[in-house]
Amino acid sequence: MHFPKLRTLALVTSIAFHTVTHADPLPHHLGHWMGNLESPNGPRLKIGVDIYTRADGITWASVASPDQGAYDIPVKAIHGEPGDAVVLDIDNASLKLTWAGDHFRGEWRQGNTLPLELHHVPGFPMPARPQTPRPPFPYSEKHVAIRSRDNVVLGATLTVPFAPKHPNVVVLIAGSGPQTRHVDMFGHHMFDVLADYLARHGVAVLRYDKRGVARSSGDYYGHTLADLQDDAYAAVQALAARKQFGQIGLVGHSEGSQIAAAVAARHPEAVDFIVSLSGVGMSGLDLDILQDRQAAYDLGATPAEIERIVRYVRQYNETALTTADGPPRVAALKALYERLTQDDQQLIRKYHMDEVTLVPEMAAKPFFPVSLRTDPRIDWHDVHCPVLVLGGSLDHQVPANDNIAGIVDALKAGGNARVKAAVLPSLNHGLQTAHTGGDDEYARIEETIAPGAMHEIATFSREQ
Structure with missing residues (x-):
């Protein structure tokens, strides 16, 4: 909540155990794998998969979108599919991986299914920063x-x-x-x-x-x-x-x-x-309102627009505090949005509040009402x-x-x-x-x- 929000491919939910029971390719191919995802009507994006051994000894993976500055996006579950393939679940998307001799054939599933070939790379590209630690180290x-x-x-x-x-x-x-x-x-x-x-x-x-x-x-x-x-x-x-x-x-x-x-x-x-x-x-509630007020101001909202946004933020948070976690809260928050006038809906979209801070799927998580009450x-x-x-x-x-x-x-x-x-x-x-x-x-x-x-x-x- 307190760092600027990245608009990543997917924000993910809970972590599950690695449930693959067939010939699992992941333990045999640890390291970084990357390819280009080309959507018919969208940008070409580099997608990476990091396969590693977790601290508890289980082979696991995370996903990266270097072009969006997003790394270590958690995978919530890994399961097998026929043909010695594994699927990485990433909330509203998934990535199927099949070993093809020297690379992974991938299928990115997010509404449509898009092909993706991932090849081994020494690491994912990221900007070089002058303060990044370099040897010798004392x-x-x-x-x-x-x-x-x-x-x-x-x-x-x-x-x-x-x-x-x-x-x-x-x-x-x-x-x-x-x-x-x-x-x-x-x-x-x-x-x-x-x-x-x-x-x-x-x-x-x-x-x-x-x-x-x-x-x-x-x-x-x-x-x-x-x-x-x-x-x-x-x-x-x-x-x-x-x-x-x-x-x-x-x-x-x-x-x-x-x-x-x-x-x-x-x-x-x-x-x-x-x-x-x-x-x-x-309090978390006061801070959340202060943050959204500041975010709207930074994006150029007028004082009158900011007050309309804050009024909705208060209603949004009150709904989140009084509705059960998960689907009931998502439904209640979406219904709240639908009850707004068209002008207010347009205002929320104009400053991307529905993409950054007022996202029902994120507010549905157990930590959200707890953070507001803290x-x-x-x-x-x-x-x-x-x-x-x-x-x-x-x-x-x-x-x-x-x-x-x-x-x-x-x-x-x-x-x-x-x-x-x-x-x-x-x-x-x-x-x-x-x-x-x-x-x-x-x-x-x-x-x-x-x-x-x-x-x-x-x-x-x-x-x-």
């Missing part, structure tokens, strides 16, 4: 598996500097959406860049794929915030069990900030400090460890002044005086140096994270 990196409360296994990377001997360590907690341990955004690997900087400045880092995403098992789109909090706490416990680190901190970006607060509030003995980056300091200030009130709160002055997703004030006020109301806060000038939601802070800048900006922001995070994390 630290070690290893892949680790972390078991969460409900037997979900998280795939993770642990980065440990060669010095000092017992460094402080932080868990990086991603914002909303099916994020990997890298936090990919238009070719920027936000968490890779941050982990590299922290390790070069003496702080160890653990970062992980969200449940149901990339190398992690589990069900992402069936999750609640409580599940994500359990996963973050499992990461903290895994670090404590290694007995090789000093203080253990949490660095949460956007929604990850409130996850950090919840973990520290519920397990105060386990968390020694927190860094909140572009974090939320108001108020992270309740948890911040009960956090008593040292906290650094940072936000960017050009953040359009989580406007810094109001949200930082909400976090700081909650901390101080709970008696926590060990709080530092700053609004960093000219930074957007992703902590890039920006000109306007609009969604359209993310891909154009070469910087992944402003060095000044990373310096603040590293200094605070090292000195605890």
